[in-house]
Amino acid sequence: MEPKYKRVLIKLSGEALAQGATGHNIYNFELLQVICSKIRDCLALGVQVAVVVGAGNIWRGKQGTDFQRVRADHMGMLATAINALALQDTLEHQGVDARVLSAIEMETFTETYIRDKAVSHLEHGRVVIFACGIGSPYFSTDTAAVLRAKEIDADIVLLAKNIDAVYTADPKKDPNAKPLDNIRYIDVLAQNLGVMDSTATSFSMENKLPVLVFGLNDPQNIIRAVMGEKLGTIVEA
DSSP states (O other): OOOSOSEEEEEEOHHHHHTTOOTTOSSOHHHHHHHHHHHHHHHHTTOEEEEEEOOTTTOOTTTTSOOOHHHHHHHHHHHHHHHHHHHHHHHHHTTOOEEEEESSOOTTTSEEOOHHHHHHHHHTTOEEEEESTTSSTTOOHHHHHHHHHHHTTOSEEEEEESSSSOBSSOTTTOTTOOBOSEEEHHHHHHTTOOSSOHHHHHHHHHTTOOEEEEEOSSTTHHHHHHHTOSOSEEEEO
């Protein structure tokens, strides 16, 4: 059976990398290894894989501090670079060639993001990990994910979250909330469902970029997603 998608961008939340972590760890290292093994399996299927990773396991916005917003966002960008390097190292230990491309120049650690370089890496079978968001404060890694996906002509954004679908309401607050198989971007915005931030949602809608929201509770869902199995919620125009 052939994969449904040939080039995907996976958005991993930082919190997802820390699920089940103990003590002062910012990673669940076992989970990190499993996630990377599923990315390796995607490559074996002939799928080109790019990744945008958040930073919620290390730093999230101002976090109730008095830090100036721009500086707090800069700290978040650096935290995404830490997570990107952790992914790269884990992938390489599993025999996967991976490159970190950063929106902020830090040549000692990463390559600087250039669209054509990213596409070349993908075409050569390497995993491309995008770090530091889009390089500007006030924009989330959700926005970075959909922007990079469009730039590299990805078929879909795979939004791997701690929740398994988009619901009619917050399932933590409303016991009657129901999961949705699909939903339009305009309805996500109108109902303020919080799938992604509004900037990322509007961009995806304007550029007709589909997003699949699914749970990372079972990392095998990454494979199910690229194969086109019924899973989570498709958000599209």
